[in-house]
Amino acid sequence: MAYRTTRLRVATAVAAALIAGAAPATLAQAQAPPAPGTAARASAAQGPAGAVRAPSPSADPFQGLTAGQIGDKAVTATRSATSLRMAGRVTTGGQPLDVDFSVDDKNQCTGLIKLQGGAAELRRTGGLTYMKGDEKxxxxxxxxxxxxxxQIEATIELLKGRWLKIAPGQAGSGDLGGVCDLKALLADLGRNKAELAGLVRGPDAEVQGTPVATLVRRKPGGETTTVSVSQRGKPYILKMVKTGGSGPGSVVLSDYDKPVKVVVPPEDETVDLTKLDQGGPAEQPV
Structure with missing residues (x-):
């Protein structure tokens, strides 16, 4: 197999975690008591998903809808977005992974990955992917x-302060493309209609100042998840949280439909992936 850095594997893990661990059809695996007729008022109490409870809007845009129907509207709206930002912590391979990405429907993205005390930046535009990590x-x-x-020492020295440049067709390009492909990241949302139908509406809450409806469900064994759906404007998903069970995590979605600006690194600060494949110090099949 051609050489692939773990950074490419980690980026792939981000995509997998966001698809498998943060989609309403998967994350919505918790059950909570139905919301009372009037949303409870709470000054600064944290709900089960970490969202601050807040008074409901004067008019509930989801009045008369079941939790599953709200979830369906949220999936439709979210999948129609032209861009968004996702930030939070997911678990992959038993390791916590912090992510903060802005991605659009033109396969452009820019963001940050943090793993085991280290950090790496990712940028993709025009079909080219750039990654830059610190030594840790x-x-x-x-x-x-x-x-x-x-080999580790030689590779670190080669890439110190530089961006790894991956062109289309090179090893890892397709995997990273999945991370920066908005449609692919959201493709699994709402596919499992049975799980959407099994949602229960919890108490209304607030995410970053926006009132939300919470859709919750509990899976046997203590796995609890909550999906927060905006009650203002389009019913976008604003937060997804999973606690208990395997792969806990929390992801906040924001900056819907805002332009994603990707800055291309200077050419003299990049190292082409082919240099690692063609006799460079970091070349090794895996």
Missing amino acids: FWRASMASQGMPEP
């Missing part, structure tokens, strides 16, 4: 891949 990120990710220490 490189070391932790390459060590987890089983690379020998001399």
Whole structure:
């Protein structure tokens, strides 16, 4: 198999975590008591998903709809977005992974990954992907891949302060493209109609100042999830939280339909992936 850095594996894990761990059809695996007729007022109490409870809007835009119907509207709206920002923490491979990405429907994205005390930036535009990690990120990710220490040291030295440039068709390009493909990231939302139908509406809450309806469900074994749907404007999903069970996490979605500006790194600050494949110090099949 052609050489692939763990950074590419981590980016792929981000996509997998966001698809499998943050979609309403998957995250909505919790059950909570139905909301009372009038939303409870709470000054600063935290709900089960970490959202601050707030008074309902004067008019409930979802009045008369079941939780499943609200979820269906949220899925439709969210999948129609031209861009969004997702930020939070997911768990993949038993490791917490912090992510903060802005992505649009033109396969452009810019963001940050944090793993085991290290950090890496990701940018993609015009079909080209750029990744830049600090030493901690490189070391932790390459060590987890089983690379020998001399190779790790040589690779870190080669990429120190530089961006790894991956062109279309090169190893890992397709995986990273999935991270920066908005439609692909949202493709699994709402596919499981049975789980949408099993949602229960919890107490209304607030996410970053926006009133939301909460859709909740509990899975046997203590796994609880909550999806927060905007009650203002389009019914976008604003927050998804999973607690208990495997792969807990929390993701906030914001900046819907706002332009994503990607800055292309200077050419003299990049290292082409082919240099790692063609006899460079970091070349090794995996």
